[in-house]
Amino acid sequence: xxxxxxxxxxxxxxxxxxxxxxxxxxxxxxxxxxxxxxxxxxxxxxxxxxxxxxxxxxxxxxxxxxxxxxxxxxxxxxxxxxxxxxxxxxxxxxxxxxxxxxxxxxxxxxxxxxxxxxxxxxxxxxxxxxxxxxxxxxxxxxxxxxxxxxxxxxxxxxxxxxxxxxxxxxxxxxxxxxxxxxxxxxxxxxxxxxxxxxxxxxxxxxx
Amino acid sequence: xxxxxxxxxxxxxxxxxxxxxxxxxxxxxxxxxxxxxxxxxxxxxxxxxxxxxxxxxxxxxxxxxxxxxxxxxxxxxxxxxxxxxxxxxxxxxxxxxxxxxxxxxxxxxxxxxxxxxxxxxxxxxxxxxxxxxxxxxxxxxxxxxxxxxxxxxxxxxxxxxxxxxxxxxxxxxxxxxxxxxxxxxxxxxxxxxxxxxxxxxxxxxx
Ligand SMILES: [Zn+2]
Numbered sequence: 263x264x265x266x267x268x269x270x271x272x273x274x275x276x277x278x279x280x281x282x283x284x285x286x287x288x289x290x291x292x293x294x295x296x297x298x299x300x301x302x303x304x305x306x307x308x309x310x311x312x313x314x315x316x317x318x319x320x321x322x323x324x325x326x327x328x329x330x331x332x333x334x335x336x337x338x339x340x341x342x343x344x345x346x347x348x349x350x351x352x353x354x355x356x357x358x359x360x361x362x363x364x365x366x367x368x369x370x371x372x373x374x375x376x377x378x379x380x381x382x383x384x385x386x387x388x389x390x391x392x393x394x395x396x397x398x399x400x401x402x403x404x405x406x407x408x409x410x411x412x413x414x415x416x417x418x419x420x421x422x423x424x425x426x427x428x429x430x431x432x433x434x435x436x437x438x439x440x441x442x443x444x445x446x447x448x449x450x451x452x453x454x455x456x457x458x459x460x461x462x463x464x465x466x467x468x469x
Numbered sequence: 470x471x472x473x474x475x476x477x478x479x480x481x482x483x484x485x486x487x488x489x490x491x492x493x494x495x496x497x498x499x500x501x502x503x504x505x506x507x508x509x510x511x512x513x514x515x516x517x518x519x520x521x522x523x524x525x526x527x528x529x530x531x532x533x534x535x536x537x538x539x540x541x542x543x544x545x546x547x548x549x550x551x552x553x554x555x556x557x558x559x560x561x562x563x564x565x566x567x568x569x570x571x572x573x574x575x576x577x578x579x580x581x582x583x584x585x586x587x588x589x590x591x592x593x594x595x596x597x598x599x600x601x602x603x604x605x606x607x608x609x610x611x612x613x614x615x616x617x618x619x620x621x622x623x624x625x626x627x628x629x630x631x632x633x634x635x636x637x638x639x640x641x642x643x644x645x646x647x648x649x650x651x652x653x654x655x656x657x658x659x660x661x662x663x664x665x666x667x668x669x670x671x672x673x674x675x
Contacts, residue, residue, distance in 0.1 A: 273646040279627075304653045307590055311602050312621040314595070319504065320513055328503075329495045332524045336488060339525070 263291070265298055272302050276309065480540060483531045491528050498541065499524075501623065502548050508618040509552035511603055519555050523548045538632060545625075545633045549615060556611070590660055605655040613648035620645050 268291050274280050275288045292299050352358070476497075482490035502523050507516035526547055534543055590598055606614055619630045620641075627645075631638045 269650065270643070270646050273649055274642065279642075301653070304657065305649055308649065308653055308656065309621070311590060311598065315599055315602055316504075316622045318507070318599075319500075320507075324517070325499055325503070328499050328520065329492050332495055332521055332528075333488060333492065335521060336491075336525055336528055 263287070265295060268295075268298050269301065272298060272305065276302070276305055476540060477536070480531065480534070480536075483528065484534070488528070491524075494527075494540070495524055498544055502544065505545065505548050505618065505623055506552050508606075508622045509549070509615070510555060511607060515555060515559070519548070519551050523551050526551065542629065542632050545619075546635075549633065553611065590656060601656065601659055602652075605652050605659075608655060609648055609651055613644050613651065616641050616644035617648035617652070 268288065271280065271284060271288050272292075275285065280288065292302055476494075479490050479493050483494065499520065503516055503520045506519040506523070507513065510516055510519060523544070527544055530547070534540070590602075606617065609617065615634065616630060619625045619633070620627070625633075627638045627641050631641045634641065
């Protein structure tokens with residue numbers, strides 16, 4: 263065996279991983295070879311340095327606090343992710359719209375409205391108004407307003423009382439749905455598409 | 470054996486999300502995880518970062534831990550992966566060379582005397598010697614460095630290391646040997662110059 267072949271076994275010899283036969287071979291070589299003996303000595307001195315280096319450690323207080331630091335961080339992550347999930351869920355306009363529709367649908371079914379719908383073809387073509395003939399209940403759900411119908415419905419955010427001309431001037435606004443025979447007994451369900459409404463109304467609708 | 474059985478129960482609790490049970494695991498392994506991260510990265514603040522990350526990841530990952538290896542093997546694997554990621558991410562500014570912790574503070578005389586009178590590494594103060602050693606270890610190829618640290622500083626067996634690194638014991642032994650040879654050559658190069666000022670420049674400069 264050459265010196266270069268012994269090199270690996272010197273490492274194994276230091277760690278005491280050799281069988282008896284190989285151990286003897288290495289020991290015999292170390293007796294006669296100065297270079298390998300030097301390598302062996304250096305590696306052993308290096309190990310002594312490792313032992314010293316392994317004593318580098320932080321203060322005991324560091325380890326005492328670690329447990330609670332980790333726990334706090336895990337809990338904080340949970341709180342943040344829960345909050346983010348809720349905010350993300352609720353703030354999705356499409357979700358809010360869908361949920362509001364589902365809620366409105368459920369409400370209308372449970373109230374067992376004898377409903378007739380007048381899907382008026384609105385002049386603006388953007389807003390749907392529906393009427394229900396439920397006499398007393400006045401309620402509201404997210405994104406919707408159940409409002410007693412008047413002869414001429416005044417949409418949210420609109421101050422103009424001049425009827426008739428209103429919708430030509432403000433084509434994006436809600437049109438009315440009326441049942442002129444029984445005006446007091448009708449409720450209007452208005453849905454307003456977000457893109458058709460200015461931002462202040464939008465905020466009110468989706469808050 | 471009782472401890473291991475108990476550990477299985479603790480792990481089951483953690484898998485259900487019981488964060489108080491996790492305290493037991495943190496307490497049991499915090500020093501070993503920290504020490505491995507510290508030896509891999511080389512400074513306390515980073516090792517602290519990585520240690521916290523390791524345990525948080527472990528807690529999050531525990532539901533997927535199936536017990537095919539021991540918890541400790543699994544945890545060490547996370548520690549190594551987190552350390553690698555940290556080293557890659559911070560390669561550019563992690564060029565510091567001096568140790569913040571002076572090992573001499575924690576040593577008793579029997580350990581100090583491990584350095585023999587004719588040690589080639591004795592010409593400097595202990596702290597400076599340790600700084601040069603740290604820098605030399607940092608210069609090793611990362612796989613060699615990992616094997617060396619796990620064996621020499623963590624006291625892990627060859628079998629444990631090969632389990633953690635998912636490689637063969639032969640590969641671990643070979644990496645360990647090469648790490649030692651490279652380290653020895655680097656150290657000899659520095660110390661054979663036998664010039665304190667030059668050594669100090671090496672320690673402080675770069
Ligand atoms: Zn030889």
